[in-house]
Amino acid sequence: MNSNTTDHHHGGRRRRPARRPPRRGPHGGPQASTSSSAAAHPSLEPLAVDTAPRPFTGLGLDPRLLEGIRDLGYVETRPVQSAVIPLALEGADLMACAETGTGKTAAFVVPTLQRLLTSADREAGQAPRSRVLVLAPTRELAVQIEDEIHGLAYHTPVTSAAVYGGVEMGAQERALKAGVDIIVATPGRLIDHMRQQNADLAAIELLVLDEADRMMDMGFWPDVRRIIAALPGTDGGRQTLLFSATMPNEVVRDALEITRGAKFVQIGERSKPAPSITHLLQNVASTSAKLEWLITHLRRPEGPVLVFTRTKIGADKLARRLAAAGIRCVALHADRSQDQRRAAVEGFRGGRYLVLVATDIAARGLDIDGIHTVINYEVPDSSDTYVHRVGRTGRSDEVGRAITLVAPDERRALACLEKSVGVPLELRADV
Numbered sequence: 001m002n003s004n005t006t007d008h009h010h011g012g013r014r015r016r017p018a019r020r021p022p023r024r025g026p027h028g029g030p031q032a033s034t035s036s037s038a039a040a041h042p043s044l045e046p047l048a049v050d051t052a053p054r055p056f057t058g059l060g061l062d063p064r065l066l067e068g069i070r071d072l073g074y075v076e077t078r079p080v081q082s083a084v085i086p087l088a089l090e091g092a093d094l095m096a097c098a099e100t101g102t103g104k105t106a107a108f109v110v111p112t113l114q115r116l117l118t119s120a121d122r123e124a125g126q127a128p129r130s131r132v133l134v135l136a137p138t139r140e141l142a143v144q145i146e147d148e149i150h151g152l153a154y155h156t157p158v159t160s161a162a163v164y165g166g167v168e169m170g171a172q173e174r175a176l177k178a179g180v181d182i183i184v185a186t187p188g189r190l191i192d193h194m195r196q197q198n199a200d201l202a203a204i205e206l207l208v209l210d211e212a213d214r215m216m217d218m219g220f221w222p223d224v225r226r227i228i229a230a231l232p233g234t235d236g237g238r239q240t241l242l243f244s245a246t247m248p249n250e251v252v253r254d255a256l257e258i259t260r261g262a263k264f265v266q267i268g269e270r271s272k273p274a275p276s277i278t279h280l281l282q283n284v285a286s287t288s289a290k291l292e293w294l295i296t297h298l299r300r301p302e303g304p305v306l307v308f309t310r311t312k313i314g315a316d317k318l319a320r321r322l323a324a325a326g327i328r329c330v331a332l333h334a335d336r337s338q339d340q341r342r343a344a345v346e347g348f349r350g351g352r353y354l355v356l357v358a359t360d361i362a363a364r365g366l367d368i369d370g371i372h373t374v375i376n377y378e379v380p381d382s383s384d385t386y387v388h389r390v391g392r393t394g395r396s397d398e399v400g401r402a403i404t405l406v407a408p409d410e411r412r413a414l415a416c417l418e419k420s421v422g423v424p425l426e427l428r429a430d431v
Helices: 036-040 063-071 079-089 104-118 140-151 170-178 187-195 212-217 221-229 248-258 290-296 312-322 336-351 383-390 408-421
Strands: 094-097 132-135 162-163 182-185 206-209 239-244 263-266 277-284 305-308 329-332 355-358 373-376 400-406
Touching: 063 104, 063 140, 063 206, 063 239, 079 104, 079 239, 079 263, 104 132, 104 206, 104 221, 104 239, 132 221, 140 162, 140 182, 140 336, 162 170, 162 187, 170 187, 182 187, 187 221, 212 239, 212 248, 239 248, 290 305, 290 312, 290 400, 312 329, 312 336, 312 355, 329 336, 336 355, 373 383, 383 408, 400 408
Parallel strands: 094 239, 094 263, 132 182, 132 206, 162 182, 206 239, 277 400, 305 355, 305 373, 329 355, 373 400
Antiparallel strands: none
8 A cells, every 4th residue: 555645746656666765863962952041931841852863663664664665775773763752652831942854854744654553443434534644845845755755655555635726726625634644834825725625634633843944934824824723722622833944932932832731842953053064254356256266166066056045036045046057957946946946956967967056945845865065145134044055065964165255344244153053263374
């Protein structure tokens, strides 16, 4: 049996997931670090959790789920999975703060599937109704979460659908009305379906908010609140899992309002980039000199490069100029159609393009292993933006590199950024 979908992207057909290399968590200390910044917040008291790697076979999971885990090459849990999976299986509400690329998706998908499989027998004979809702800020992230569900649930009867904008609503409407077990949605498109009464959320028993900080940054929180208002309340037993790469006070405040006695789990330092990333700065004589430096650098790349720009127009303009200089690159931003965005991501992932020029919103949820370097074409305007950007490299404990180009009029902004991130950017002459 398979994890079926009626989402246009997958065509509703069964797909055997590609095998991935075995993943093993680092064998560091047994407890998550408790940072002073988290402990200082009056509403947050990080839970002492065991983050040591554990074999998935020792978690008491359904054999069908374990078969999907083996298909994907997963052997042992990574720190966020070691911390979150047992608590989620107990039914606890959770707020988890972990760096991008640490295995957060599997940390909530595994217990979600186990919950559905455990209660499948008592639900037999009843009309299908959606029981799990996962909200994500972008369509790329929604698709990638559902891909993970597909792989892990391949040998189970669990069904899922991705619901996001930029494509026709018909296939999504049919999936929602069929009562797929898991809905993975962007807030705006789900609101559209709710207006047309396509989505029955009355039986949702598990809510997952992924990258909650970015949903807030992107202005989706009013839609998130409207969606949550349509769900069964926490008093009715609804479980809520919230994941975020950063945990600013605004996210904490709103998270505490939608959870019940939530436990806070922190892996690594709060709002800090992964320690496997080297942070570099490159001074340039002027803003116009950035292009010349970038072309020179990209003619001898050591691996795939992701370049961030502030605006969609800037991404297009930079990609055109790089292409004119003979650099194999493509732009990714929100004004591109879904097919164009998918082609850009797949072309970058497959090696057709060596460089991806992206805006922050479009790059949310990019799950591409092996990105060697992230380049900030302009100095990021906040520490959270910097953490999210550089989190595209140095994933899964691999070594990554982040370079920020700095013109003279950006040096003050750079000083503020270094202070807020807490990581000095090293000037290197050989980058």
